[in-house]
Amino acid sequence: MAQTPPPIKVHKVYKVSPSQTTTTTTTLPLTFFDIRWLRLPPVERLFFYAFPNPTISFFDSLLPNLKRSLELTLQHFFPLAGNITWPQHSPIPTITYFPGHDSVSLTVSESNDDFDHVSSDFCEVSKRRRLVPGLSVSDDKTSLLALQVTLFPNSGFVIGITTHHAGVDGNCSTVFVKAWAYACSKIMKHPSLSTLPTISLPENLTPFLDRSVIKDAKGLAQSFSDAWMNFSGPNNRSVMLWKNKNNREEVQLDNNESVKGVFELKPSHIQKLKNYVKSKTGITKVSTFSVTVAYSLSCLVKAEQPEQEQVALVFPVDCRSRLEPVVSPTYFGNCLMGRLVLEETEKVMASEGFVTVLKGISEVLNGLESGVLNDVEKWQKKIESVFLEGKKRAYSIAGSTRFGVYGVDFGYGRPKKVDVASVDKTGAFALSESRDGDGGVEIALALKKEQMEVFSSLFYGQFESF
Missing domain, CATH: 3.30.559.10 (Chloramphenicol acetyltransferase-like domain)
Structure with missing residues (x-):
């Protein structure tokens, strides 16, 4: 044979x-x-x-x-x-x-x-x-x-x-x-x-x-x-990489239970979500980032139904243009600061969970106006505690719609797909611009098959209520 x-x-x-x-x-x-x-x-x-x-x-x-x-x-x-x-x-x-x-x-x-x-x-x-x-x-x-x-x-x-x-x-x-x-x-x-x-x-x-x-x-x-x-010291100078408590590699990656899904918010969807938020909250400045992340997270929490009482969202802020003096857009290295949103799991799973998360994101983004590095020590400790303690269901974001990854052409045409594979292990979800360049947003995440079915149903089914 x-x-x-x-x-x-x-x-x-x-x-x-x-x-x-x-x-x-x-x-x-x-x-x-x-x-x-x-x-x-x-x-x-x-x-x-x-x-x-x-x-x-x-x-x-x-x-x-x-x-x-x-x-x-x-x-x-x-x-x-x-x-x-x-x-x-x-x-x-x-x-x-x-x-x-x-x-x-x-x-x-x-x-x-x-x-x-x-x-x-x-x-x-x-x-x-x-x-x-x-x-x-x-x-x-x-x-x-x-x-x-x-x-x-x-x-x-x-x-x-x-x-x-x-x-x-x-x-x-x-x-x-x-x-x-x-x-x-x-x-x-x-x-x-x-x-x-x-x-x-x-x-x-x-x-x-x-x-x-x-x-x-x-x-x-x-x-x-x-x-x-x-950490595990003293004088621990190891540069060995380790896994945080949200890392799901051993649980899911060795079988076919976990699938990677890509979902898209068209410009019309994004505008509909923005209009809904403005009518419900009175917030006049609503970004595409805010509605995309808030909507995706509310669907994800409902699909996973975490046991933890609180949901933590950590998202990166690029500081290059926010520092004094401004740092070059092509600066080699890291120039990110994490920001944290904490919400009660029960509120996120409620019918207005999308609005709840968006308010939290908007509040954090508004705080950047006073300085992106203000209280940076406190922010860092808060974020570390979320991932190390494991008492909150932590979600994070990778990628950005500003990277323009679908324009990366090695001479053989634009990519058919761009995937941030590392989010499969960390439980994060990845953002990118839509591949057709119409101003939409792609959201990618890995879930067990049954959870992916629920997420998909929520993601595309909830627009009728807005």
Whole structure:
């Protein structure tokens, strides 16, 4: 009896180094924005592309272009080839890059799964896990970036990207992916560029590496570092990643009970929700972000019916444009602050749960006007307690509609699907712009099949009541 071939076959693992970069060791200290993420799980994203071409064209053309353009792009983003370490002589963790030694892992694999199903709006979580690369992790050092390219013969390919959150945030990692795509598409159009030692990037894709722009008058970097050092310490300088109590990897990812679903709010839906909120609350300024998150969370809580008495929502705020002075949009690193909304579970599950959550989000957003870093120490401790204590059902948000992920074109067309795979483990839900570019919003999350059915029914069925 013939054996069934494995669902994925690894052809080769490349070690890709930056092209013609610095010859001296580079050390970047982590800022207080970075250190908060030191041991937290990485961010994983999958970009699905149609590629109905013969396998030979993948290995003879597409793969060499991807690999060479990656070398040229890493020349600008060379810290991504380094590692996060915490030397004994350093009071805070650092990113260290050793030229000629450090590199980025690029795994090339092939899958016999159905590409159309794996890239659809509803897919088993376990099928996509095979497409996600893993970081190299130890107590002494942890890599910042891992990549995987998986071919689905005659159908498509998937680029998997895993980043260490203490190294880069979503905005920064998206700039990197866009820069890589830019370089690859340029080489496709002008093959002679692949022979050059360097490639120029447009200003909006060039990383800003100067970390002195992040001011730390309160000594938060040292304070956050001390907290990590004393966690299971003393003098615990491990940079090993760990799992929080919301992590559901062991529970769901090894079976087919968990599915990933993508839902969309069209512009007409968003406007309808905004009008309803204004009529019920008198709030005049209602953002697309607020109604999207509030509506999605109210449906999710009703679908899951958590036992905890309180629901906690943690969402990120990009501080680049909110700091004084303003930080470059392409700043390399993290520049996020978390904000917390707490509500009684019973109120969120009620008929007006959507409005309840939205009021909480609006109140928090209005508080940003007094300064995004005001009481940052208190906010951080509140958020940490939510995830560490496990007494509240915690939800969080990944991604952003501002990233423009559906515009990432490596020269083979726009992606068919973009998936933040890491939310499958953390219980978060991911936001992105709609792939058709009409101003709508995509919401993606992973649930058990029966919960997904309930969520879907609520998400699309409740509009009649607004």
